[in-house]
Amino acid sequence: MNQTLSPKTIKWFSLGWMVAVYAFLYMPIVTLVIFSFNDSPLVTVWSHASFRWYKALMQDSDLISAVWLSLKIAFFSAIISVLFGTFTAFALNRYKRFNGRTLLSSMASMPLVMPDVIVGLSLLLMLVSLQHWLGYPDRGLFTILLGHALLGTAYATVVVTSRLREMDNKLDEAAMDLGCQPFQVFRLVTLPLLIPALVSAFLLTFTLSFDDVVLSSFLSGPGYSTMPMMIFSRARLGLNPTINAVATVTIIVVTIAVIASSFYTSYLERKRKREVAQAYSDSNN
């Protein structure tokens, strides 16, 4: 690099670099959406605009039942994940010293760093051994749910932990001084402050579950095909315009959900700030 690079050149270079990266990130998504409105059965050759593949999608009962299965699994696994993730985050943040703390924190981050194939294989072998001893559980919705809940717990732990770190312990201590029982402190002070983090953890674990193909393939049994499993098996065979239509529908739903949740959390944040300001002014008067 030489000294004579003017600030203007650097500015244009950096702008160009950033535009190029964003183009790289969004190009596939945009083409996916555009070609979902293509009338031609060839996915990549544009003929003219139509809703043909959306109509085909509505008649595709296999795919629709797969979507329902995925939604069910995603909803329940997100709830379980947030619950156990909150417990794990509390255990790791509120109790700095206990036997086996390191083990707990490495177990909680294990699913984050392990490749999916290993998590899937290990869970399946465990469930098979369990079934061998107890005759339960059969592979299907429940086993997929367990796998997604494990993965989700790890992510929810990260989200809740980062919120707990930001939070002021003094509020808890003040509540305790004022005579609250530990559970009351949790219910009246900590939980309301945690809600934005719980909402984002729920959304994150929901999407993770709704998107997962590797764990589901390992853990599912006959007759239980989730939406990503079905898309994966169709995509393996070749290009299929109904996949574009499914993609567009999910992109629209997800975008709405993300925007709505970001509005909701910022609304909660503003409300909390207003209440804090109100409380200060009340106490000053």
Added chain:
Amino acid sequence: MNKVSSTLRKFIKGRYLVIGIPYVWLLMLALVPLLIVLKISLSEMESTSVSSMMDWTHGWPTVKLNFASYIFVATDALYYQTYISSLKYAVMTTVICMAIGYPFAYFMARSPKHIQPTLLMLIMLPFWTSFLLRIYAWKTLLVDNGVINNILMSLGVIHEPIAMMNTPFSLMIGMVYSYLPFMILPLYANLSKLDMRYLEAAADLGASPFKVFWLITVPLSKAGIVAGSMLVFIPAVGEYVIPELLGGPDTLMIGRVLWDEFFSNNDWPMASAVAVVMILLIMLPMAIYNKYQSEQMAVKV
């Protein structure tokens, strides 16, 4: 006094509950399964089930360890090549993500403060769209009669379609595309906290922009570099979906081999041995990552 002790008792119970519940949950689903994988990797496959490790024929239990799967993994050329090529693709992915992501994160951290949240949101947004669908989208772009070839041919740039699909090229596109945000986010988090005064001081003392970058910026962002590299490298080693959809028959990746051993060959001990070797391979980068994370924590505290 009685009241105090009962409160204390409740508190202790709460403590055991708060620690105990996630502990049991994660032991059951994270640790025990890995131990079972280790156990099965040391067994052999009998007709329909895995051989039992405990042998009671002498009236007392003897543990039978079977290293056949490991010996096979260690001596078979295909496995050896697959591990090497997985590592090669993972390293390439990490290097390319770094080359694209570092300047990007740097420019992002230097852009006006009020647009930074939007820039960050735009990086995170693709995360919310299905990963599988985004990989599928690349397939529609890269195939011989795909969007890119069609556009180039209609513009007259090329006359024959370029064969991009099912090659190491398409695999790398998919890998870099999927893992780039994992590189950018920690780098940005690190670079946005960089104290500009160091850079100004170095420049005042006569360092060239290149020297400032190499001697000040890069060392100060070391933690971000390590975190980003590990977040890309570790999952990339075991990736299955991307090589399956975008890679060709000759792009060997260990995740695919494990999958085939399990689903096509039904050889559970072999699949488990492949998994254990993979865990050993990513253990070192994982240890480096954890060390840096805890050092970061120590600095913050």
